[in-house]
Amino acid sequence: MNIENMPKIELHCHLDGSVRKETIKEILGFEGDITDKVIAKEKCESLKEYLTMFDLPLKCMQTKENIVRITFELFEDMANENVKYAEVRFAPRLHMEEGLDYQDIIESVIEGIKKAEKKYDIKGNIIIIAMRHEDVEKSIEVVENSKIYLGTKVIAFDLAGNEADFPPYIHEKAINLAKGYGYRITLHAGEAGDKHNILDAIELGAERIGHGIAAKDDYHLRDLIKHHNISLEVCPTSNYQTKAVDKYEHHPIKMFLNEGIRVTVNTDNRTVSDINLTREYKKLVEKLSMTDDELYELYLNSVEASFCDEKTKKELLRKW
Numbered sequence: 018m019n020i021e022n023m024p025k026i027e028l029h030c031h032l033d034g035s036v037r038k039e040t041i042k043e044i045l046g047f048e049g050d051i052t053d054k055v056i057a058k059e060k061c062e063s064l065k066e067y068l069t070m071f072d073l074p075l076k077c078m079q080t081k082e083n084i085v086r087i088t089f090e091l092f093e094d095m096a097n098e099n100v101k102y103a104e105v106r107f108a109p110r111l112h113m114e115e116g117l118d119y120q121d122i123i124e125s126v127i128e129g130i131k132k133a134e135k136k137y138d139i140k141g142n143i144i145i146i147a148m149r150h151e152d153v154e155k156s157i158e159v160v161e162n163s164k165i166y167l168g169t170k171v172i173a174f175d176l177a178g179n180e181a182d183f184p185p186y187i188h189e190k191a192i193n194l195a196k197g198y199g200y201r202i203t204l205h206a207g208e209a210g211d212k213h214n215i216l217d218a219i220e221l222g223a224e225r226i227g228h229g230i231a232a233k234d235d236y237h238l239r240d241l242i243k244h245h246n247i248s249l250e251v252c253p254t255s256n257y258q259t260k261a262v263d264k265y266e267h268h269p270i271k272m273f274l275n276e277g278i279r280v281t282v283n284t285d286n287r288t289v290s291d292i293n294l295t296r297e298y299k300k301l302v303e304k305l306s307m308t309d310d311e312l313y314e315l316y317l318n319s320v321e322a323s324f325c326d327e328k329t330k331k332e333l334l335r336k337w
């Protein structure tokens with residue numbers, strides 16, 4: 018399989034974790050190397066340490082102009098490695114430090130995606146994030162203020178951030194509200210937190226789970242994931258960095274796949290994890306002996322798991 022030319026789908030990619038290093042330097046006027054400030058160590062102490070790498074990129078994302086540019090550049094990078102469809106996610110409330118409001122932020126991301134769609138063979142949609150360390154009133158605000166963009170690129174709602182200290186049930190009201198408005202639901206769970214968060218996320222109505230690695234030690238939970246048709250968005254390099262797995266070679270993706278769980282491969286954060294989908298798939302082939310048939314299966318899983326419309330899904334199936 019020629020991994021470079023293989024069509025790809027990205028379902029779990031944080032906009033603020035995927036800002037080009039050169040763009041950060043240019044916007045903030047830095048000279049010299051900023052690698053240790055924006056790229057996490059190969060193995061972090063914890064997810065919390067990994068999350069500190071978002072400080073500089075977020076500083077760059079406080080104006081409409083910069084958000085449009087950064088979104089466009091991300092989609093350009095993805096198009097250049099044959100990503101045909103991407104769902105990019107961000108938390109609007111992290112972009113309000115200099116006075117932007119929901120409308121400014123979301124419309125800037127939409128503009129960046131549309132600009133890239135015109136220039137490249139790629140399509141994109143948006144997953145809106147509420148930060149789990151904030152209280153539920155704030156996540157309700159996020160749901161309410163983003164809902165007018167449902168159908169205009171915004172398709173889903175997610176909870177992200179410090180999972181170990183803030184389990185999903187804190188945000189139950191916001192999740193229920195989002196479901197009622199027609200957002201699709203994907204929730205980060207079982208990344209740094211334990212397996213109960215995965216179970217809770219499913220009970221709360223998540224159709225997809227961000228990571229879900231904690232299911233690796235629980236057959237019954239994996240059986241439940243399978244029978245509820247829950248898709249897992251795993252991000253092997255990031256999972257290794259945040260210690261969700263102790264060795265890349267021990268990543269449970271093959272087990273998930275062999276057991277019939279709809280597992281998908283994603284980057285999480287292209288800059289912070291210093292990865293793209295091409296390199297991630299190459300690592301899966303090299304370190305986990307992923308076969309061509311399995312790569313195809315992963316592609317089909319991503320098409321099925323995506324939140325796009327049926328027409329786009331059919332187009333994506335024809336790309337392989």
Ligand SMILES: [Zn+2]
Nearest residue numbers: 031205227285
């Ligand atoms: Zn994530």
